[in-house]
Amino acid sequence: MFKPSPSSLMRNFKLSLIQLGGTTPDKTKNLDRARKLILEASTKSDLVVLPECFNSPYGVKYFEKYAENIPTPGKPTGELSESIKMLSDVAKQAKVHIIGGSIPEREEGTGRIFNTLTVYDNEGNLIGKHRKLHLFDIDIPGKISFKESETLTAGSDITIVDSPFGKIGLGICYDVRFPEMAMIAARKGCIAMIYPGAFNTTTGPLHWELLQRARAVDNQFYVAMCSPARDETAEYHAWGHSTVVNPSGQVIATTDEQESIVYADIDVEQLQQIRSGIPLSSQRRYDVYADVSK
Numbered sequence: 312m313f314k315p316s317p318s319s320l321m322r323n324f325k326l327s328l329i330q331l332g333g334t335t336p337d338k339t340k341n342l343d344r345a346r347k348l349i350l351e352a353s354t355k356s357d358l359v360v361l362p363e364c365f366n367s368p369y370g371v372k373y374f375e376k377y378a379e380n381i382p383t384p385g386k387p388t389g390e391l392s393e394s395i396k397m398l399s400d401v402a403k404q405a406k407v408h409i410i411g412g413s414i415p416e417r418e419e420g421t422g423r424i425f426n427t428l429t430v431y432d433n434e435g436n437l438i439g440k441h442r443k444l445h446l447f448d449i450d451i452p453g454k455i456s457f458k459e460s461e462t463l464t465a466g467s468d469i470t471i472v473d474s475p476f477g478k479i480g481l482g483i484c485y486d487v488r489f490p491e492m493a494m495i496a497a498r499k500g501c502i503a504m505i506y507p508g509a510f511n512t513t514t515g516p517l518h519w520e521l522l523q524r525a526r527a528v529d530n531q532f533y534v535a536m537c538s539p540a541r542d543e544t545a546e547y548h549a550w551g552h553s554t555v556v557n558p559s560g561q562v563i564a565t566t567d568e569q570e571s572i573v574y575a576d577i578d579v580e581q582l583q584q585i586r587s588g589i590p591l592s593s594q595r596r597y598d599v600y601a602d603v604s605k
């Protein structure tokens with residue numbers, strides 16, 4: 312059974328979502344483009360987010376090829392791999408916090424591949440890592456069939472980072488469909504749930520915004536999803552529409568399918584007002600919810 316836990320320190324901040332375009336099979340080019348846009352976004356924001364699988368095209372056949380080792384946050388490490396080094400260096404250079412989208416991670420020792428998100432503070436330290444918990448395995452006949460589990464292993468942890476702005480819950484794309492993750496993050500004092508993602512042109516128009524608004528209004532916190540831009544020449548057509556939703560469930564920033572940067576003000580006083588006006592957290596009936604986890 313979950314009990315609300317007290318929030319850590321929180322403060323207002325500016326969030327930006329980089330809807331990265333022009334992803335190619337050339338990893339170094341993808342990293343250079345991401346780096347350039349992080350530098351641009353950092354002039355107007357405190358926390359910058361990248362999309363899912365930002366160092367490669369998105370597809371089951373690419374995970375193995377683009378995979379890198381990722382250290383455990385807070386543990387001493389040797390030389391960093393290419394994508395992790397770029398993110399750490401640019402966070403330090405631009406003095407900005409980064410939620411570094413995701414990349415395929417190769418686990419040392421087992422060789423298993425995960426779809427993994429990394430988080431950096433503004434000195435370039437790796438402060439968080441989330442392995443996608445729910446793999447994207449769907450089959451909608453005549454529309455889209457995708458099976459991440461052909462090459463990926465699912466993570467097994469809920470991830471919350473304690474940032475200077477407040478606690479932030481993390482998920483990757485398909486994770487947004489599972490309300491339990493966001494609910495746990497909210498009960499543990501998070502002010503936001505952030506999901507790098509890459510919905511597609513079948514499920515995007517149906518559910519992308521709806522799911523974010525649902526997670527936000529249920530939990531009375533901010534929700535953001537950051538997509539790649541759409542590339543009609545790629546095999547996978549990303550939906551785009553990177554979006555930020557406020558704790559009332561309203562869209563406060565969004566875009567279309569082109570490359571762009573979405574900016575939003577995250578206002579923790581507004582979050583507290585919404586929570587005190589409709590005080591869901593003190594009205595929950597934990598005494599009757601035990602069946603939910605069965």
Ligand SMILES: NC(=O)CCC(=O)C(=O)O
Binds near residue numbers: 485486488510518
């Ligand atoms: N990359 C993903 O997890 C895609 C999820 C998606 O498109 C969905 O509909 O869910």
